[in-house]
Amino acid sequence: MHFKGNIKETLSHLLEQEDTDGDKKITVEDQGPKQFDIALYGDDNAFAKAYTIKGTYHLSNFLQELALERALSKIEAVIPLWKIEEQPTSRINRMIRDYFWDDLTRTIDKKGLANILTDTKAGDSVQRMYVPGTDQEGIAYYNNLKTGFPNLEVVVLPLEITPEYVKSINEKPGILALGLEGKNGIPFVVPGGRFNEMYGWDSYFEGVGLLLDNRVDLAKAMIDNFCYQITHYGKILNANRSYYLTRTQPPYLSSFIREIFEKDPTLGKEWLASVLAIAIQEYETVWMRAPRYTDNGLNRYYAQGVGVPPETEEGHFDEYLAVVAKKEGCSIEELVSNYQNGSLDLPELDRYFTHDRSLRESGHDTSWRLDDVCADLNTVDLNSLLYKYEIDFEYLIATYFAGNFKGKKSRYYKESALARKERMDTFMWDEDKSQYFDYNCVTKQKTEFESASNYFPLWAGLLDNDKAMKTVRRLMIDLKEKGGLAGTSRAMNTIIPEGAVQRQWDYPNGWAPHQMMIWRGLKAYGFDKELQELVYRWLWMITRNAVDYNGVIPEKYDVVSATHKVFAEYGNVGTEFDYITTSGFGWMNASCQLGLSLLNPKLRAALDNLEDPEKVFN
Structure with missing residues (x-):
C-alpha cells in the first residue's frame, strides 16, 4: 500500500499541524498532536483504507519522503507505506547509500565549479582558481572556462611554493585545482554542510563508507585526487584551499589504497603500481624528512606558514593575543597589524602559530592535548599511522610485486616498522597506565594526556597480545x-x-x-x-x-x-x-x-x- 496525494497541500497541512516551532522539521520538541491522517491506496491505485501516522519518527519520515518527492518536481507524491514505517537503522543505512554520498559529491569542472567558487569561503567577488604551474592541462582547461565565468580569475602557482608566497595570497583566497579526466573533474566527497573542498583524513573515512556501499568509483576517484595533490602540491593537503598549501593532514593513503584494491582487484596492477609509487613518494618526502621527522627517529606534525592563520573565525586567537599585546603595550589590532606587516618580530608568536597550524595539520582542531605544544610532540596517532604505512608497503610489495617494487624491497619496510615500534615502546609506552602517550621531543617527556588518539596502535596492529589486552581494559575505563x-x-x-x-x-x-x-x-x-x-x-x-x-x-x-x-x-x-x-x-x-x-x-x-x-x- 502507498500514500498518494498533492505534495504542496499535504506538506502545508502537515507542517501547520505538527511543526509547532516553525523550523520546517518535525522533532520531539514540537507540540503537535503527533498523529496525521492519510489515505492509503493499493497496487491498483484504488482506495484501500484510512491510516493514521503516529509519533515523531514516523511523521518526520513522511515529511522527508514528501520533500524527496517534491525535489523531483512532482505535483503528486506516491510514497510506499514501508518508507513511513521503516525501521530506524534500515532507514539511516538506505538514506546514506541512496542519497547522502551523491549529495556530498563535487567536481571542479564546468559543471561543478559554480557552487564551489561562490560559497561562503570564497572571500571577495573575485572567484579565484589556483592551478599548479606543473599542470599544463589544468591551466588550459580553466583558462578556457573564463568565458562562462565572468568573475573567474585563474592564478598559476609558482613552481616553488614558499610560506611567504602563501602568506602573500591569504587576502586572495581561492580553490585549488584537483585532477581532470578529459573535460570532467575527478569527483570527490566533501565532509558536508559548509564544506566544498576535499579534506585529507575525512576522505579516507568517507572511503570506508563508500566501499561498504559498493561505491568503488568514488573511492578510487578520491585516491586519484590525492595522488594529483602529491604530484603537483607536494603533499596531501589539509584541504584544497589556497591557505592550506603549507599544511598536510594525517596520512591514510596506504590504507585507502590497500582497502580499495582488495575490494576490487580489477582496478589492475598498473593502477596499483602508479598510486603505490606516489604514496611512497609522500612517505619519503613529506614525513621522513625534517621538520616532520625528528632526531629520535619518530615523527611529528609540523605545518609551515607565516603570520596569523587566515581561515579561523574572527576573534579566535584574542585570548592569547591579549596577553602578548599587553606585554607590548598596544592593542590586539595594532599587534596583529605590525606582526603581519613584518615591522614587529615576535618569536613567541611565531612558535604559537606554528603549534596552531600543526594542530590543524593533525586534524584535531582543536584540543587542549595539542594547544601551544603540537609541533614539539611525537604523537601516538601520527606514528601509528606511519607504522601502518610501513606495514602496508611491505604487504603490497610482497603480495603484488614479488617483494621488489622499483628497487624498493618489502623487507626494508618491515624493518622500518619494527624499528618504529621499538622507538614507540621506548619513548611512548607507559606500563602503569597501559597505553601509549605523546612524547615531547623538546622536554624529553611523555605528556600523559589521556586521549582517544592513544589507541590508534590498536588499529595499526602495533601491539602484542599482552599490551592489547591491557590497552583495551584501559580504554573501557577511561x-x-x-x-x-x-x-x-x-x-x-x-x-x-x-x-x-x-x-x-x-x-x-x-x-x-x-x-x-x-x-x-x-x-x-x-x-x-x-x-x-x-x-x-x-x-x-x-x-x-x-x-x-x-x-x-x-x-x-x-x-x-x-x-x-x-x-x-x-x-x-x-x-x-x-x-x-x-x-x-x-x-x-x-x-x-x-x-x-x-x-x-x-x-x-x-x-x-x-x-x-x-x-x-x-
Missing part, C-alpha cells in the same frame, strides 16, 4: 561513555586551564574517526564483546537523535549526554536543514555504515527498539 568513546578522558577535563573554552575534540565530545579506528582495532585483536558494546553505544546515540530530530546526522556529538546539541568552537555542521537532511556528514555517514556492518543481529534489533545501552550492557 573513554567509554553512554554514547561511545570521548575524544579525551573525563580526568583530562579537570587539568585544563580554569575557565578555558571548550575544545571540540575534547571531553565530552566524540568523533567518528576515533570510533571507527578503535572498532577495527578491537575486531582485529578479537575483542568482540568490547567491539559490540562500543558500536552499539555510538549507533544508539546517532539513531536516537535521528529518530527524535527529523533524521539529523551531524558532524559531532556529546557522548556523555548522548546528544547532537554540541556547539563548541565551530558549531555543529549538518544540523541546519529544512524538511530533510540530504547529505548527513561524511565520516558520520561512514561510521553508521561500518557500525551496522559490525553489529550482531540481536543488538541491531535492540537498536531499532532504541533500547538504552545502560540497560543492554548492565
Whole structure:
C-alpha cells in the first residue's frame, strides 16, 4: 500500500499541524498532536483504507519522503507505506547509500565549479582558481572556462611554493585545482554542510563508507585526487584551499589504497603500481624528512606558514593575543597589524602559530592535548599511522610485486616498522597506565594526556597480545561513555586551564574517526564483546537523535549526554536543514555504515527498539 496525494497541500497541512516551532522539521520538541491522517491506496491505485501516522519518527519520515518527492518536481507524491514505517537503522543505512554520498559529491569542472567558487569561503567577488604551474592541462582547461565565468580569475602557482608566497595570497583566497579526466573533474566527497573542498583524513573515512556501499568509483576517484595533490602540491593537503598549501593532514593513503584494491582487484596492477609509487613518494618526502621527522627517529606534525592563520573565525586567537599585546603595550589590532606587516618580530608568536597550524595539520582542531605544544610532540596517532604505512608497503610489495617494487624491497619496510615500534615502546609506552602517550621531543617527556588518539596502535596492529589486552581494559575505563568513546578522558577535563573554552575534540565530545579506528582495532585483536558494546553505544546515540530530530546526522556529538546539541568552537555542521537532511556528514555517514556492518543481529534489533545501552550492557 502507498500514500498518494498533492505534495504542496499535504506538506502545508502537515507542517501547520505538527511543526509547532516553525523550523520546517518535525522533532520531539514540537507540540503537535503527533498523529496525521492519510489515505492509503493499493497496487491498483484504488482506495484501500484510512491510516493514521503516529509519533515523531514516523511523521518526520513522511515529511522527508514528501520533500524527496517534491525535489523531483512532482505535483503528486506516491510514497510506499514501508518508507513511513521503516525501521530506524534500515532507514539511516538506505538514506546514506541512496542519497547522502551523491549529495556530498563535487567536481571542479564546468559543471561543478559554480557552487564551489561562490560559497561562503570564497572571500571577495573575485572567484579565484589556483592551478599548479606543473599542470599544463589544468591551466588550459580553466583558462578556457573564463568565458562562462565572468568573475573567474585563474592564478598559476609558482613552481616553488614558499610560506611567504602563501602568506602573500591569504587576502586572495581561492580553490585549488584537483585532477581532470578529459573535460570532467575527478569527483570527490566533501565532509558536508559548509564544506566544498576535499579534506585529507575525512576522505579516507568517507572511503570506508563508500566501499561498504559498493561505491568503488568514488573511492578510487578520491585516491586519484590525492595522488594529483602529491604530484603537483607536494603533499596531501589539509584541504584544497589556497591557505592550506603549507599544511598536510594525517596520512591514510596506504590504507585507502590497500582497502580499495582488495575490494576490487580489477582496478589492475598498473593502477596499483602508479598510486603505490606516489604514496611512497609522500612517505619519503613529506614525513621522513625534517621538520616532520625528528632526531629520535619518530615523527611529528609540523605545518609551515607565516603570520596569523587566515581561515579561523574572527576573534579566535584574542585570548592569547591579549596577553602578548599587553606585554607590548598596544592593542590586539595594532599587534596583529605590525606582526603581519613584518615591522614587529615576535618569536613567541611565531612558535604559537606554528603549534596552531600543526594542530590543524593533525586534524584535531582543536584540543587542549595539542594547544601551544603540537609541533614539539611525537604523537601516538601520527606514528601509528606511519607504522601502518610501513606495514602496508611491505604487504603490497610482497603480495603484488614479488617483494621488489622499483628497487624498493618489502623487507626494508618491515624493518622500518619494527624499528618504529621499538622507538614507540621506548619513548611512548607507559606500563602503569597501559597505553601509549605523546612524547615531547623538546622536554624529553611523555605528556600523559589521556586521549582517544592513544589507541590508534590498536588499529595499526602495533601491539602484542599482552599490551592489547591491557590497552583495551584501559580504554573501557577511561573513554567509554553512554554514547561511545570521548575524544579525551573525563580526568583530562579537570587539568585544563580554569575557565578555558571548550575544545571540540575534547571531553565530552566524540568523533567518528576515533570510533571507527578503535572498532577495527578491537575486531582485529578479537575483542568482540568490547567491539559490540562500543558500536552499539555510538549507533544508539546517532539513531536516537535521528529518530527524535527529523533524521539529523551531524558532524559531532556529546557522548556523555548522548546528544547532537554540541556547539563548541565551530558549531555543529549538518544540523541546519529544512524538511530533510540530504547529505548527513561524511565520516558520520561512514561510521553508521561500518557500525551496522559490525553489529550482531540481536543488538541491531535492540537498536531499532532504541533500547538504552545502560540497560543492554548492565
